[in-house]
Amino acid sequence: MTTASNTDITVPLLDLKAQYDTIRDEIEPVVREVIESQWFIGGPKLAELEADISTYCSCTHAVGCASGSDAILLPLQGLGIGHGDLVVCPSYTFFSTAGSIHRLGATPVFCDVDPASYNMSCETLQRAFDRPDADRIKAIIPVHLFGQCCDMDGILEFAAARNIPVIEDAAQAIGAEDLHGRRAGSMGIAGCFSFFPSKNLGGFGDAGIVTTHDEALGNRLAKLRNHGMDPKYFHGEIGLNSRLDALQAAVLTVKLRHLDSWTEGRQKNAAFYDAAIRDAGGASSLVGLEVASDLPLRFPEPANAGARHIYNQYIVRVPAKDRDLVRTRLSEMNVGSEIYYPLPLHLQKCFDFCGGSKGDHPAAEAAAHESIAIPIYPDLTETQRSHVIQSLITIVREL
Numbered sequence: 001m002t003t004a005s006n007t008d009i010t011v012p013l014l015d016l017k018a019q020y021d022t023i024r025d026e027i028e029p030v031v032r033e034v035i036e037s038q039w040f041i042g043g044p045k046l047a048e049l050e051a052d053i054s055t056y057c058s059c060t061h062a063v064g065c066a067s068g069s070d071a072i073l074l075p076l077q078g079l080g081i082g083h084g085d086l087v088v089c090p091s092y093t094f095f096s097t098a099g100s101i102h103r104l105g106a107t108p109v110f111c112d113v114d115p116a117s118y119n120m121s122c123e124t125l126q127r128a129f130d131r132p133d134a135d136r137i138k139a140i141i142p143v144h145l146f147g148q149c150c151d152m153d154g155i156l157e158f159a160a161a162r163n164i165p166v167i168e169d170a171a172q173a174i175g176a177e178d179l180h181g182r183r184a185g186s187m188g189i190a191g192c193f194s195f196f197p198s199k200n201l202g203g204f205g206d207a208g209i210v211t212t213h214d215e216a217l218g219n220r221l222a223k224l225r226n227h228g229m230d231p232k233y234f235h236g237e238i239g240l241n242s243r244l245d246a247l248q249a250a251v252l253t254v255k256l257r258h259l260d261s262w263t264e265g266r267q268k269n270a271a272f273y274d275a276a277i278r279d280a281g282g283a284s285s286l287v288g289l290e291v292a293s294d295l296p297l298r299f300p301e302p303a304n305a306g307a308r309h310i311y312n313q314y315i316v317r318v319p320a321k322d323r324d325l326v327r328t329r330l331s332e333m334n335v336g337s338e339i340y341y342p343l344p345l346h347l348q349k350c351f352d353f354c355g356g357s358k359g360d361h362p363a364a365e366a367a368a369h370e371s372i373a374i375p376i377y378p379d380l381t382e383t384q385r386s387h388v389i390q391s392l393i394t395i396v397r398e399l
């Protein structure tokens, strides 16, 4: 095993070039094909990707769009959500879950997350409905954060009892499954995916897709993403320009064929890290850092043994007071890291009008102060992943 002092090894948080080197021979011909065809918008490449994604995500329809953010906005609009409506989403997520709600004139209602999985749970959701105007809540957006599904049984049952649609933000979770083997994006009325380059299935630029089983909704979204136009130059409603172009579709279709083996690589790296942290005296995220252990380091506890976690990110936790130092030392050892996310949404300045304050969502706030993402990408060599985890353990031991 490589020692932590070996700083000749460099491990960025993500190395897309390493991935591209393995698929260049498949990508270049399809890119050339699109260029030769000069069919850049819509067409057969988009239709092929939409068919492949709907199959992969166990849905009957998939509608490509310009980004993951638009993939959230489009079904909200398609369901008629707008001014005066409230939509529940977790406070600990990427900004655009809530940003897309607000872009339609609706208001986000933030809920806390489960402290071990970082996901919305039925309990955290229930508390969000404890408000006098809960009857204005018109949708619920659970986020399958970091690549593992929320516990959807409770969320779906809770929503069904109130006749409220569930839109899954599966931007980070393509191919993830819940404990019943249901794919992310196939459980609610719609699933929202991002193909931002850093996602497990990433494009060569921005792109996104919405999945659904609902044919009428799928057809409506296909119009909304193209200015609400149907037929050509006739607009029954106002949509937006949110198309997924043919070059992205061609690249993503090729990459999709590799996704399962990439996921397996991420899972192996995660298992390696889990074991190393446990062997060094750390514990899983089920054990809060306030509980003493030999090593104040926590690895992410998978929410359900039978579920499929696709590890878009591998999140460790260290005491908040030490986090900056840990990241500085990691960087000195040439190990990339990132904080997802340093400030929960209920405390963001732009959402002041929602009335959130410190202490409202303690699990989200603690995660924001203690979490660090470390490299998990499938192209990590054994030497690199040993260097990552041994560096981290050595740093935390010396705190």
Ligand SMILES: Cc1ncc(COP(=O)(O)O)c(C=O)c1O
Pocket: 067, 068, 069, 070, 093, 094, 096, 097, 143, 169, 171, 172, 193, 194, 195, 196, 206, 207, 208
């Ligand atoms: C949870 C989550 N939701 C939504 C998005 C938005 O996706 P995009 O960046 O493609 O607009 C992202 C992307 O980072 C995300 O991680």
